[in-house]
Amino acid sequence: MEVIPLSTEEITVLRNKTKGTQHSIHFNxxxxxxxxxxxxxxxxAYLQEEAIYGGYETEAKYQAELDQTYDAIARLINADKDDIALVENASAAWGTAFNGIDFKPGDExxxxxxxxxxxxxxxxxARQNHGVIIKIIPNNDQGNFSLSALEAAISSKTKLIAMTHIASTAGGMIPIVAIGKIAKKHDILYLVDACQSAGQLPVDVKEVGxxxxxxxxxxYLRAPRGTGFLFVKKSVQDKLKLMVIDGFSAPVVSLDDFTPRNDARRFELYEKNRALTLGLGKAIDYALNIGIDRIWQRVQYLAGLLRQKLGTMTGITVHDFGAEQCGIVTFSVDAVDSILVKNKLADKHINVSVGKAISTLIYMDKNHLASNVRASVHYYNTEEEISKLCEELAGLIGN
Ligand SMILES: Cc1ncc(COP(=O)(O)O)c(C=O)c1O
Incomplete structure (x- = not known):
């Protein structure tokens, strides 16, 4: 289906409804x-109601709206709402799934x-505690993930394929759909980190497999800090151990035994920030109303424009690679430390961040990068903002 680009008028309206765009140029x-x-x-507004009427009382009033956050997530990733658990961040989501797996010594x-x-x-x-073996598939010389290397690495001991779709400190992407087909063919558990992808491009758990x-x-979802979620396919839920259990995750308890809930909310705990839950749902609805495919089209356009401009500047090296690239643009400035670049831009109300080696250790070490500058675009950024960033960078390197 043809994607209708976001018009200049729409961008203006969206920016007017985001007060932060009036204050700074946000590339973080x-x-x-x-x-x-x-x-x-x-x-x-929700927090105000809690303060006046009480937390439990406000929750009762907003029960239906709170529940709709699960529906919004389900629509976002094309999942069943019963396969979703709300958690505080992506690390909690990933760790809940990963640590629930029953690893045995020698599992790969x-x-x-x-x-x-x-x-x-x-x-x-897991290697220290269970004796698992970690196999890393390196990107090939073009910076692409090698599906044939993955096929070759699979053995009868392979327990899990775990992939980060979009890395924290690089603009390339891992082909999670093609990898999903391989995981399915070999009947191997498949865990995807979609932390940087959700809200940036369409992610369909059925298509990814x-x-x-x-x-x-x-x-990229533009939701409040301290929100996140985990998707666990129905058929896998019973295979994962529960890491922390309360009366919400396991509502049937005797002195000898307990029964977890019959859905993915068994991976949640009862107490959570209801105001943020509502905020997450609102943010997802907001993105879905714009259209994730339209968001992705604009993100790719703006990131491409930024890479192209940076590519013409002497003294700047763009580090992004691979056949498919996303809204994360990474580069370094000759002889200027990434932290200094970030701070100088911050003085001009331009927000970028520093990609640290620790975040994507294998890739950064392999490419001898101690850090890089990360300018990550979203659909509400503009061509003018990109020009301003490049002007300031040119000033910094004396072009
Ligand atoms: C690729 C990727 N995965 C996971 C995370 C962790 O997310 P969180 O800080 O919400 O736990 C990040 C955070 O930057 C990330 O970039």
Whole structure:
């Protein structure tokens, strides 16, 4: 289906409904996006009601709206709402799924070189505690993930394929749909980190064919900080151990035994921030109303424009690679430390961030990068903002 581009008029309206765009040029969407005003208004109004009427009483009043957050997530990733658990961030989501797996000594985990630090730590921890073997598929010379190398790495011991779709500190992407087909063919558990993808591009868990998927709210979804969710396919829910259990996750309890809930909310706990839950739902509805395919089209356009402009500037090296690239643009400035670049831009009200080696350790080490500058675009950014960023960078390197 043809994607109708977001018009200049629409962008103006969307910007007018995001107060942060009036204050700064925000290219730190891979850190945390600027939320739409309606998301913040929803949260603050809910907190006011809690303060006046009581937390439990307000929850009872908003039960239906709170429940709709699950429906919004289900629509976003094409999942059944019973396969979704709300958690505080992507690391909690990923860790809940990963640590629930019953690893045995000698089990193999296959991953990619773009894996996020939380996940890498999880693998190492599982190696120390359960004696699992970690196999890393390196990107090929063109910077693409090698499906044939993955096929070759699979053995009868392979227990899990775990992939980060979009890395924290690089603009490339891992082909999660093609990998999902391989995982399915070999009947191997498949865990996807979609932390940077949700809200940036369409993610359909049925198309990806994953068993588990972890997401955070504050990045491309434009939801509040401290929100996230985990998808666990129905057929896999009973196979995962519960890491923390309360009377909500396991409502049937005797002195000898307990029975978990019959849905993915068994991976949640009762107590959570209801105001933020509503805010997450609002942010997802907001993105769905715009259209994720339209968002993705504009993000790719703006990121392409930025890479092209940076590519013509002497003294700047763009580090992004691979056949498909996303809204995260990474580069370094000759002889200027990334932190200094970030701070100088911040003086001009331009927000970028520094990609640290620890975040994507395997990739950064392989490419001898101690850090890079990360300018991550979202649909509400403009061509003018990109020009301004490039002007300031030119000033910095004396062009
Ligand atoms: C690719 C990726 N995965 C996971 C995470 C962790 O997300 P959170 O901080 O919400 O736990 C991040 C955070 O930057 C990330 O970039």
């Amino acid at each position: 969407n891979a850190g945390a996006s600027l939320p739409p005003d309606v998301v913040i208004d929803t949260i603050t 985990i296959i991953t990619c070189e773009m894996e996020y630090v939380t996940n890498l730590l999880g693998f190492i921890n 994953c068993d588990m998927l972890s997401v955070t709210g504050r990045k």
